[in-house]
Amino acid sequence: MENYIHRLEMCRRLVCGEPDMDVSDIEGRIDTGGRTLLMLRALRTEIPDGRWRLLLGADVCLETDRWYQFDEVKKMAPPLYVGRRGVPVNGPDMLAAPVEVSSSDIRRQLAQGQIPADLLCEKVRDYIVINRLYGVE
Numbered sequence: 001m002e003n004y005i006h007r008l009e010m011c012r013r014l015v016c017g018e019p020d021m022d023v024s025d026i027e028g029r030i031d032t033g034g035r036t037l038l039m040l041r042a043l044r045t046e047i048p049d050g051r052w053r054l055l056l057g058a059d060v061c062l063e064t065d066r067w068y069q070f071d072e073v074k075k076m077a078p079p080l081y082v083g084r085r086g087v088p089v090n091g092p093d094m095l096a097a098p099v100e101v102s103s104s105d106i107r108r109q110l111a112q113g114q115i116p117a118d119l120l121c122e123k124v125r126d127y128i129v130i131n132r133l134y135g136v137e
Helices: 002-015 036-046 058-062 070-076 103-111 122-131
Strands: 054-057 079-082
Touching: 002 122, 036 070, 054 058, 058 079
Parallel strands: 054 079
Antiparallel strands: none
């Protein structure tokens, strides 16, 4: 649960001030068994007029057949795919990644004592340092 609380706070700091973005704590309040569709249904119940898009790494395109009712997920929250290393980016729902990086790369750098200022917004970076996350000393 502690990891969830930290991830939630980092997401809040990331979208702070963005008028068309919000962060929900629904994942921590209900048990969806990790099923995105169940989370989206719960969000729809809480915020019936919400417009949803699901932001995913482009590598997920290769595994949607393993998702629980992905066709329904797409109807409720059409995905936007962000480019990932080794996955071609093309099409209206594909976004080029602003930099070539992965969360694993960032965590590895942090664990090695490097603070990747160019890869993290200042508010998130400060939170990681203050809370000594990902091996930061």
